[in-house]
Amino acid sequence: MTSLPQSTNKKLGLVIDLDTCVGCHACVVNCKEWNTSGYGAPLSDLDAYGAEPSGSWLNRIHTFEITPDDAPASIVHFPKSCLHCDDAPCVTVCPTGASYKRSEDGIVLVEEDRCIGCGLCAWSCPYGAREMDPVENVMKKCTLCVDRIYNENLPEVDRVPACVRTCPAEARHFGDLGDPDSDVSKLVAERGGYDLMPEQGTSPVNKYLPPRPKTHGTADIVFTPKEPPLNAKGFLGWLDAALERL
Amino acid sequence: MPRDSLDGLMRHWKGSDMHPAVSVIFFTVSSGAGFGFLTLIGLGVPLPSGFLAAFIASALGVGLAVAGLLSSTFHLGHPERALLAFTQWRSSWLSREGVCAVATLSIYGIYALIWMFTGERIVWLGALVSIGAVATVFTTAMIYTQLKTVPQWNSWMTPACYLLFSFASGILLAASFGEWVAFGAYPIASIVLSLTIVAWTMKLFWWQNANRNTLQARGSDTGTATGLGHIGKVKLFERPHSGENYLTREMVHKIGRKHALKLRVIALFLGALVPVIICLILVGLSPSPILFGLAFCSFMAGLFVERWLFFAEAEHAVSLYYD
Structure with missing residues (x-):
């Protein structure tokens, strides 16, 4: 049923730290690697080694340049995947019931056998979180690695989404954002985590942590190498003085 | 202006x-005209009498509507699962559109058969057809109107335009039958x-x-x-x-x-x-x-x-x- 649940027991999601993300795309690659062989149809690529490669991916890293009024520009790498919104428009627009949000943990999923590939859910998502698979013609999206996080065949340390597990900068955090005492909720509170495009009214679960304020040098502090004092004594002192007089 | x-x-x-997909453009224009014509037939717009005229009018109205609906299935990744699209009418405008279209065409089928074989256009059945046809065009428009992600579409003016264009194409088609000659x-x-x-x-x-x-x-x-x-x-x-x-x-x-x-x-x-x-x-x-x-x-x-x-x-x- 494509109505949204009244509330969810948990709000599983990601917290992404824009201060520490280095834009290495390791999360993107590990996401593709895990999800092409896991839940649902494979994530296909067209012309993968040709001139115009194109394919379905569940996680993408954009890079933005931010120019403050009074400081030099800085670069922010910006990972983007499904935000598992509380008011997910992609769920209610679905005509077949393929798109749904789980009441137990809030994960938004697609039942691919019911998907007719109309694409309306992708149109309804402001974040570009859904991509139609070019070979299977069904809608693909982040599953929050639902086949990892509850998977008791994996060592406990691996029971997190593939993107979180692989991030070398520890810029990605996974947990229950519905529980105010969880590590991720504390992190959000501490660092001022925020929603993307709140004006769209989607109430995303995933949160982003802003880059920490930069320290900028001011123009009147000039650093110059310090001259060592010349106070040589003895022969060298005489030589120095003699040469100075020449 | x-x-x-x-x-x-x-x-x-x-x-x-x-991206303007041709199949979706054809769908909205053609089914809009078809359902607009059905709305007017249901309202009792003057049309020639006799089996042939009733058949041609029905074939045109239903043909345009169905051609549009079929065209819309061309952009689906899995048209063979299209029946599932009738299940989520409680929440989805696209599903409602499918339900309204099929219901309206079914009621019109009965109306058209009676019209063709007895020459009678039953008023209450026609009213149902009109209501259904208007609802179909409205739900079509709502598929686009509902999207907050596309601000230009997300306005009450979108269904207003879809409905008015549907009526206007319907009345133009009805006028082409020439039955109103008697009125000048x-x-x-x-x-x-x-x-x-x-x-x-x-x-x-x-x-x-x-x-x-x-x-x-x-x-x-x-x-x-x-x-x-x-x-x-x-x-x-x-x-x-x-x-x-x-x-x-x-x-x-x-x-x-x-x-x-x-x-x-x-x-x-x-x-x-x-x-x-x-x-x-x-x-x-x-x-x-x-x-x-x-x-x-x-x-x-x-x-x-x-x-x-x-x-x-x-x-x-x-x-x-x-x-």
């Missing part, structure tokens, strides 16, 4: 639009004339609203999309991928709006001016079904251009991550 309906577009919008040209020509003018006036307001009702006007920009706007001016430095992807092809399309202004003029010329001139000529002269048929064809051609622009001029929120 709204002053900035025909220009100002390129100034306000950043440069990406929805004046009544039908003036009805067609006023509906055409009302519909395109609504569209002018829609265009004016679309020029103003942009993502930016709604407070969305790259700053809110990334949440980094408070630090400074945010601009894309590097895309996540070197080639295109599904999102950029569908929602960050670049060429559709290139000739938007010229296309608006062409749409108005074919869709409004030609039918209006024909009606004005007919008011003064004897009624001519053939000329009304011509007016209908021109009106439909204008609608195809208008519907192309409906997509080509719409910007999607996801473009904020790509522009």
